[in-house]
Amino acid sequence: MMSSALRQAQIQAEWATEHGRVLAHGGDGEIRKLTLFAPEIARQATAGQFVQIHPRPLSQTATEAPSAQAAPLAQVAPLAQAALAGAPAFDPLLRRPISLCEIRPEAGEISLIYRVVGRGTRALSAVPPGAVVDLLGPLGRSFPDPRAGQGRLVLIGGGLGIPPMAAAARWAMQSGRDAVAILGARTARYLAGAREVAETGIPVITVTDDGSAGEQGLVTDALDRLLIERVGEVWACGPEPMLVAVKERCAAAGIPCFVSVERHMACGFGACLGCTVPRAGGGYLKTCQDGPVFPAEEVILGGC
Numbered sequence: 510m511m512s513s514a515l516r517q518a519q520i521q522a523e524w525a526t527e528h529g530r531v532l533a534h535g536g537d538g539e540i541r542k543l544t545l546f547a548p549e550i551a552r553q554a555t556a557g558q559f560v561q562i563h564p565r566p567l568s569q570t571a572t573e574a575p576s577a578q579a580a581p582l583a584q585v586a587p588l589a590q591a592a593l594a595g596a597p598a599f600d601p602l603l604r605r606p607i608s609l610c611e612i613r614p615e616a617g618e619i620s621l622i623y624r625v626v627g628r629g630t631r632a633l634s635a636v637p638p639g640a641v642v643d644l645l646g647p648l649g650r651s652f653p654d655p656r657a658g659q660g661r662l663v664l665i666g667g668g669l670g671i672p673p674m675a676a677a678a679r680w681a682m683q684s685g686r687d688a689v690a691i692l693g694a695r696t697a698r699y700l701a702g703a704r705e706v707a708e709t710g711i712p713v714i715t716v717t718d719d720g721s722a723g724e725q726g727l728v729t730d731a732l733d734r735l736l737i738e739r740v741g742e743v744w745a746c747g748p749e750p751m752l753v754a755v756k757e758r759c760a761a762a763g764i765p766c767f768v769s770v771e772r773h774m775a776c777g778f779g780a781c782l783g784c785t786v787p788r789a790g791g792g793y794l795k796t797c798q799d800g801p802v803f804p805a806e807e808v809i810l811g812g813c
């Protein structure tokens with residue numbers, strides 16, 4: 510089956526705002542994991558979609574959240590606000606887009622893994638358990654339903670492209686699809702999300718640039734070996750050069766390939782045109798609305 514047919518099997522849910530309660534928030538250095546009680550988003554979301562999250566915790570709505578004990582705002586707000594010391598109340602103005610790592614509709618929970626890269630994510634990193642945060646989601650188009658494809662599904666995650674593959678792996682495993690994950694990073698330290706992928710039960714091939722975890726090499730080295738076997742479909746998320754390399758290999762082998770594209774986003778729902786990606790054949794697509802998951806041949810990445 511070609512990617513264009515599988516495109517029909519991508520899911521785009523109705524998105525809405527939701528107040529999510531922080532259940533757990535921790536991490537190692539700049540890599541953080543945030544687990545939220547957000548039952549509506551958890552019920553609607555599918556692997557490959559994302560949420561927009563505001564870095565400032567909500568204050569007066571803390572006691573309105575649908576479950577668990579709300580921590581008094583007096584306890585939860587100062588930590589996050591300290592990270593924004595001196596900033597006006599509307600700063601940061603925008604929510605931050607983060608891919609869904611784990612989706613547990615039965616528990617009403619979602620988890621996100623993100624990297625602290627600026628003021629917004631630094632402020633977010635200080636939001637403690639018990640706080641209530643403003644969410645928008647689930648946004649964007651998912652990977653295609655694994656039941657729509659044929660043959661072995663290969664999930665490829667590079668760096669911060671690994672966390673979304675946990676939700677993808679869970680979906681594939683629950684669908685009974687034969688699947689394997691290839692996860693790669695510069696070093697073992699940057700394999701955030703690999704544990705969550707492995708916990709789904711999917712076979713995992715780990716590669717690192719320096720050999721500090723798994724095999725030394727690139728994800729495409731592992732993919733090259735798998736392509737000689739019977740690969741039915743590839744889903745990839747990670748740095749753009751990695752996506753380009755995966756796209757080229759799949760095109761050469763005639764394998765349907767879906768890539769999750771990262772772009773700066775403001776609104777997250779198609780209004781600002783800040784997230785465009787060139788469309789093969791001309792024009793542009795909105796990463797937030799037409800993607801972030803695209804059939805690889807539909808978009809121009811890295812000039813090809």
Ligand code: FES
Pocket residue numbers: 773774775776777778779780781782783784785795796797798
């Ligand atoms: Fe605004 Fe995509 S983020 S249109």
